[in-house]
Amino acid sequence: MNIEIANRLVNLRKSNNLSQEALAAKLGISRQAVSKWENGISDPSTANLVALAKLYGISPEELLEGL
Numbered sequence: 001m002n003i004e005i006a007n008r009l010v011n012l013r014k015s016n017n018l019s020q021e022a023l024a025a026k027l028g029i030s031r032q033a034v035s036k037w038e039n040g041i042s043d044p045s046t047a048n049l050v051a052l053a054k055l056y057g058i059s060p061e062e063l064l065e066g067l
Contacts, residue, residue: 002040003040005063005064006037006038006039006040008063008065009037009038009044009052010038012052012056012058012063013034013038016055016056020034020035020038023055026055027048027051027052027055029048049063049064
């Protein structure tokens with residue numbers, strides 16, 4: 001994953017006052033999956049990208065800006 005997007009995911013989560021665990025619970029995934037996204041180890045699925053964008057009130061394009 002692009003490190004800029006990984007950093008954006010961290011910043012969005014923190015600015016929404018969510019822990020990795022809380023975000024994972026909202027998305028129905030594991031905390032480890034969130035950690036892997038934020039460390040650039042793996043990419044969120046398309047469905048999870050859409051869910052993240054919706055949760056944060058931005059478009060998927062804004063979430064992926066800079067690719």
